[in-house]
Amino acid sequence: MDRELFGQAAQQRVEYLTLGLGLAAGIAALALRGWPEAAGLVLGSCVAWINFRWLRRFVRRLAGASMAQPGDEKAPAVPKGMVWGMFGRYALLGLVLYAMLLRFYWPALAFLCGLFALVAAVLLELIGELVFWGRRSMFT
Amino acid sequence: MPTGPAGKSPVDWVRQVALALDLPFMMIGAMVGGGLVGYFLDVWLHTAPWLMLVFGLLGLIGGLRGVLQTLAQRSGTPGGRGGRS
Numbered sequence: 001m002d003r004e005l006f007g008q009a010a011q012q013r014v015e016y017l018t019l020g021l022g023l024a025a026g027i028a029a030l031a032l033r034g035w036p037e038a039a040g041l042v043l044g045s046c047v048a049w050i051n052f053r054w055l056r057r058f059v060r061r062l063a064g065a066s067m068a069q070p071g072d073e074k075a076p077a078v079p080k081g082m083v084w085g086m087f088g089r090y091a092l093l094g095l096v097l098y099a100m101l102l103r104f105y106w107p108a109l110a111f112l113c114g115l116f117a118l119v120a121a122v123l124l125e126l127i128g129e130l131v132f133w134g135r136r137s138m139f140t
Numbered sequence: 141m142p143t144g145p146a147g148k149s150p151v152d153w154v155r156q157v158a159l160a161l162d163l164p165f166m167m168i169g170a171m172v173g174g175g176l177v178g179y180f181l182d183v184w185l186h187t188a189p190w191l192m193l194v195f196g197l198l199g200l201i202g203g204l205r206g207v208l209q210t211l212a213q214r215s216g217t218p219g220g221r222g223g224r225s
Contacts, residue, residue: 014160051164055207059163062211078208090200094171098193108176115168122161 010125011056017121018049022114029110037110043100044114047093052118058086155214162210167203174199 022045030038065079101108178195182188 011160047168048164051168052160055163055167058207059211063215066215083204083208087200087204090167090171090204091197094175094196094200098175098189098196102189112172115165115172118164119161122157126157 010129013128014118014121014125015049015053017124018045018052018117021120021124022046022048022117025114025117036105036107040107040110041114041117044111045117046114047097047111048115048118050093054086054089058082159210159214163207166206166210167200170199170203170206171196172199174202 022042025045026038026042029041061082062078065082175192175196178192181191181195185191
């Protein structure tokens with residue numbers, strides 16, 4: 001099985017949708033609840049976006065690394081540099097979030113809700129693909 | 141067998157969508173969850189910010205391990221011991 005997370009174009013759309021939905025939710029929260037909630041939502045969706053982007057790249061590079069070792073019956077080792085790079089990125093992200101939590105006020109609940117922008121984006125993409133796929137297979 | 145979007149079989153396609161939903165939450169969820177547990181322990185034990193940092197780091201390590209194990213189980217390659225589940 002290849003490790004691509006569905007199609008490349010679909011992945012791009014999920015990225016844009018995550019940011020778009022987070023921004024839309026932020027604008028709605030700004031109108032209804034005020035700026036702290038809006039900032040938390042937008043920040044959460046940005047973290048969800050960057051997380052998806054990093055994971056996508058990680059999975060693709062991991063698949064590339066495993067394909068570079070053909071004919072090996074035993075499972076090849078995961079390149080250590082790749083794992084440490086991933087670890088470093090997330091540690092840095094955690095520290096930045098922690099520093100922002102100390103320095104600025106932003107509601108944690110709104111931030112957690114913002115993380116779910118990725119789920120909404122994937123579901124929206126799923127529905128879009130199914131509708132488009134169903135329509136396409138109906139006529140072919 | 142009919143193919144789904146992106147020319148994949150429907151089963152593969154659904155499996156990959158599930159993976160796209162699963163992996164990001166495994167990574168961020170473990171880190172945020174660990175940080176939250178550490179935060180509440182810090183409030184209780186007055187040790188801020190150390191437990192939050194330690195638990196956040198443990199969550200990050202656990203999340204990364206979980207991602208690698210999930211990928212290994214799904215493909216039977218890097219880091220995998222048991223192959224496809």
